Amino acid sequence: MLVLGSAEDIDPVVWSAWMEGLRAHRGASLWLPFVHGHASDNLRDHARHWGIPARRLVFADPAGPAMDLSALFPLADLALDTILVSSPPHRTAAALSHALPVLTLPGDCPARRAAAGLARAAGAEAWTTVRDSFEYEEVLVKLLASPGHLAAARSAISGALG
Structure with a gap:
């Protein structure tokens, strides 16, 4: 699972969903953006509180490009949008251009609907x-449990993108 949003956009509700996904699927990892200071330690502690080993959280390299995720798209099964603020549209579009499904919850303002609009356009x-x-949370757990559903989502995106 690859988080497209910024660390500042992670809220308790989305964190809970991600932890349930990791708890339900022991082989899954959560790839997160680089965070400053003690934030990565805090997130690892929160993961351990959920019973998730800290090694299953992978943070972007602080020495590398801050959020150049393009190398990770082929490795990920699913991209995750944050809930309070939609991920940056260029990241969502890039993930979809690699036929990587993006799980998103559209909100009530344009900034919270960007990823959903792109997902719609990508099929x-x-x-x-x-x-x-x-x-x-339900769809996250279902997608992780079913490679067939992820493959169907990838196929729909590939078909829409031509």
Whole structure:
């Protein structure tokens, strides 16, 4: 699972969903953006609180490009949008251009609907756009449990992109 948003956009609701995804699927890892100071230690501590080994959280290299995720797109199975603030549109578009499904929850303002609009344009809306935080968690766990669903979402994106 690859987080497209910034560390500042991680809230307790989305963190809970991500931890449930990791708890349900022991082989999954969560790739996160670089965070400053003690934030990575705090996130690892929060993961341990959920029973998730800290090694399953992978942070971007602080010496590398801050958020150049392009090398990770082929390695990830699923990209994750944050809930309070939509991920930057250029990251979402880049993930979708690699046929990487993006799980998103559109909000009530344009800044919170960007990822959902891009997912719709890429043909992945039915697979990855949810209505509330409960469905976000449910769909996340379902997608991780079913390589077939992820493959179908990738196929829909590839077909829409031609």
